[in-house]
Amino acid sequence: MNNNEFKYLTISEEDSNWGLFLNVAGTANILPSADYPSPNHPSEYFFTWEKGRILNEFQINFITEGAGILENRFGTFLLKKGSIFFTFPGVWHRYKPNFKTGWTENYIGFNGELAGRLIFKPLFSPEEPVYYFGIKEELLDTFLKIFDLVEKEQPGYQQIASGMVIKLLGYIISFEKQKDFSGKPIAKVIEAIRFEMRRNMQKEIDLKTLAEKHNVSYSFFRKMFKKYTGVSPGQYLLQLRITRAKELLISTDKSIKEISYELGFQSIFYFSNMFKKKEGVTPSYFRNKNNI
Numbered sequence: 019m020n021n022n023e024f025k026y027l028t029i030s031e032e033d034s035n036w037g038l039f040l041n042v043a044g045t046a047n048i049l050p051s052a053d054y055p056s057p058n059h060p061s062e063y064f065f066t067w068e069k070g071r072i073l074n075e076f077q078i079n080f081i082t083e084g085a086g087i088l089e090n091r092f093g094t095f096l097l098k099k100g101s102i103f104f105t106f107p108g109v110w111h112r113y114k115p116n117f118k119t120g121w122t123e124n125y126i127g128f129n130g131e132l133a134g135r136l137i138f139k140p141l142f143s144p145e146e147p148v149y150y151f152g153i154k155e156e157l158l159d160t161f162l163k164i165f166d167l168v169e170k171e172q173p174g175y176q177q178i179a180s181g182m183v184i185k186l187l188g189y190i191i192s193f194e195k196q197k198d199f200s201g202k203p204i205a206k207v208i209e210a211i212r213f214e215m216r217r218n219m220q221k222e223i224d225l226k227t228l229a230e231k232h233n234v235s236y237s238f239f240r241k242m243f244k245k246y247t248g249v250s251p252g253q254y255l256l257q258l259r260i261t262r263a264k265e266l267l268i269s270t271d272k273s274i275k276e277i278s279y280e281l282g283f284q285s286i287f288y289f290s291n292m293f294k295k296k297e298g299v300t301p302s303y304f305r306n307k308n309n310i
Contacts, residue, residue: 022046025168026060027176037132038180041075043125043168045161048084050120063127070112075129076137077105078186079113080161082153084121088113092145097121100152102190104137106144124161128183136187151193160186195245204242207232211243215255219262220282225251259283260296267305274301 024044033039042063048054055064065071070089081101088095088103090111097103097113099121105111107129115121151157164182167175199205211228229239243251259281266277278289293301 022056024059026063027168027171029176033176034130036130036177036180038128038130038136038183039176040126040128040164040168040179040183042077042127043165045122045124045165047122048115048120050116050118052120054114065112067112067114070110072108072110073105073127074107075127076107076133077125077127078183079103079105079123079125080157082122082124082158084115084119086113086115086119086121088148090144090147092147095148097148098150100150100154102149102151102157104142104144104147106137106147109144111144124158124165126161126164126183128180130180132180133183136184141191142187149190149194151190151197154189154193156189157186157193160189198245199242204234204239205246207234207239208243208246211239211251212247212254215251215258219255219258220280222282223255225255256292257296260293263289263293263301264297264304267301268308274305277301 022045024042024046026042027040029039029041046056057064063071063073079102081097081099081103083099085099086097088097088111090105090109095103103113105113115123160182164179164186167179167182199208207229210232211225214228215223225240226236229236232239240251243254247254249257263277263281266272266280267274270277272280274290275286278286281289283289283292290301293299293304297304299307
């Protein structure tokens, strides 16, 4: 897909049933002082700055050159080179490049039941629609691959493109989380303690003592660990032990009691209770099912 090119797509019932489908993809190099947006877009997409617009889809726009502004009913947001911004179905918005700089925009519009489940608060919100990561190769490459799929429209391209959209969302979440830890000592502390957990999961592990050993208060460590991994340190350690227990149940003849104590659980009852809570079945049921 070349500069200043966009494509609106026809959606089949199969595409819709897939759960995530693209409606539009495009790229545009808007020169300084040029009119914006292009009047060539269909009426449901075209807007004026005075009126703005409301779409019935999600859009992601990656600004790779220049600068501009986005407004929605929640506020005004400055955009610069390396910004990614979202617009949301049913939410009024408008945006434009800076008159003096112009910009290069790369955008996709998509919808579907799966899209609605993936893009939810607090991860993605019209109240905070802009992310700034700079020109990340992973982001640009994903957009370019989507554009290539859309341009060729080979059979099944919608299904492959939907995977690329999910990949793009994953990168955005990952880069946003990494911003809180880039160059900070706490990241090394978390990695060191995660290593300790893996190496000594069969032993009694005092997480507070481990944090203090690295000169970090446990409350701060717990907060940052959950932000880093998505789970608390205690839950992370529990999941490591449950995963190891599943391996031992399948690959050894050790009794459930032996496995329980080998992995540092307080009792076989506690182990069985936690295993069922995490896996939905008892350890004995899991072993019998997977040894058939």
